[in-house]
Amino acid sequence: MIYKIITKPEFRKFIDALVRQNLSYAPKEVDVDKNGEPVYQFKEVSSVSDIAFDYSVTASSAKHFLMPFKEDLSRFTFTDKDWQQDITYEAQPIVLIGLRACDISAVTILDNVLLNGQFPSPHYLARRKNTFIIGMDHLPLPDCFCKSMNHHTVNDGFNLFCSDIGDSYYLSINSSKAFNYLKEFEISDPTDEDDCKLIERRKLIKHSFKTEVEVTGLPSFLDIEFDSPIWTKWGDKCLNCGTCAMVCPTCYCYNMEDRPDTDLKGSARQKQLYSCNLVDFAEVAGEHNFRPKNGDRLKYRYYHHYLGFAENANQQICVGCNRCGRACLADINPKDVINDLRMEKESCMICASPSPPRT
């Protein structure tokens, strides 16, 4: 990694040059919510003035640029009594600007799952190879808990990461492409003072987290608490809408469906992102559902996020952005569910021996 300093006006010039020559997506204000707060989303931008650099958080994550909601994995063309299957990996270069540390961690987790498993996905690879990521640090929102998940800083998975140190950005340059472009702008080597400012900035971010989720030993805890009544309690609230999975930066489960063309001359085998909270997620032929209850499905999502799957090395895939908590219509959020699960056992008075005094 190479570290450089760039002033904010010069940085805008650099971004403008990049945005004008590439298909670029960056945070933009798209609406205001019921409290009058702006709502941001990653949208296509054509000049630097379109970009809301001081945005709080985007409602949806940036995963859809790597994993669209709907994607044709292959196409069939029908001829008389026969068919032909065609597969192309289409991806044009894109620039993603303004991703937070947790968003970049999420991309790294997706890389791990989709490129390192038993059968790497060429469709994902094509998009990933053509994605240029510029990250920016930020002060956490009151409900962010990425520090608990250890994703409030990031060292990999981006081309360029910018830390705000007042009048300038402290740049972490992680790719030759980014370095080559930056050479054309006024950049300088960081001074001792800049290093101090960076450390101060990181400290400030670290100490600004207001929400903590206790995740130590959580995998083993979840394994034991499979039959906890907590799952029914929170499951009863769940509306099975699947919104949490749609806004989540790491949810990648999907559905496959054939979509015949209207002229019936061809058909697409389409991958659609799905949610494990949707009722038919674990349904098999003959209408048998392996997870018939809300609680079963809600629990499954928490298992995937906090226990991890054997296939991705039991890595926890939640990055702590709390997008699911903010988007949930039924007011379910990871912090409350996990704390509830812990409290339920840790405050049990029936068979409890007195806890050892805290030292």
Added chain:
Amino acid sequence: MRFTIPSQDVNREPFARNVPDFHYRSALMQTDRGYKCRITNIVSLTEQEKLFQLRILDPDERNLFRFRPGQFLMLQVPGYGEIPISISSSTSNNEQIELCIRKAGHVTSTLFQTQAGAHVAIRGPFGSSFPMEEMMDRNIILVAGGLGIAPLRAPLFWINDHRDRYRDVHMLYGTKDPSQLLFTYQFDEWEKINHIDLHTIVENATEEWEGRTGMITELFSDIAIDPENTYAIVCGPPVMFKFVCNYLDKQGIPMNRMFVSLERRMHCGMGKCCRCMVGSTFTCVKGPVFDYWSVMNLKEAI
């Protein structure tokens, strides 16, 4: 265009031109490409089940497709969808793949309307298999409930191909009523030529039915089990697993010598879509064949 990010075309990489070989794990390949097959013959077994015989058209692809007993494949019916089906034929028959399919959903209903000669595609084989070598020189009990006989035919064919390597082989097979018994035309061959000790039972007997009536576990009274030297292969509805495996457990067969095949609706077969997840294990990658100890450890398995 100094600041234009160069495009990287994955289509030009070698993998995009080669036929995928699903035996190579962790290799980049065209995982969505299927091997084109012709349906050579369709056998009507019962009102609900048909046996489809397929041949892979391309000789190279035919050679690539080698499977082990217990593995499954993804069957593509272009324009309709893709479904996981267990392979029901002999591993030594390279020319013909047999799939025993029940009419249960959208894709299978379409298959029931097709004629021999139609083209479909398969991807695979996927998943784990029965450890047939480990079972050599031992007794084997095969327990099938209903359509559970479909995945059990592959290990049965294997045993028949290597019959001298196995000791006593019992096959217990139960269905709801006599009309649902599958592969009855092979019973004589299995018993007389392959010396399989076959026992059948139905839950609801008809007037013509002369065999036994009751639950499948009642068939255990007909056979003697030597727990030290016996392996069990069980396949059927989840409720049957529990009763059968509990019984065998009580007889003293170690849990890691009982094998079951789980049913889930895979959408990819490759450990990506998460639809077949049991607890935190992929049925398509670590399964569908599990030993009973693993199944007991999987949350929500049965």
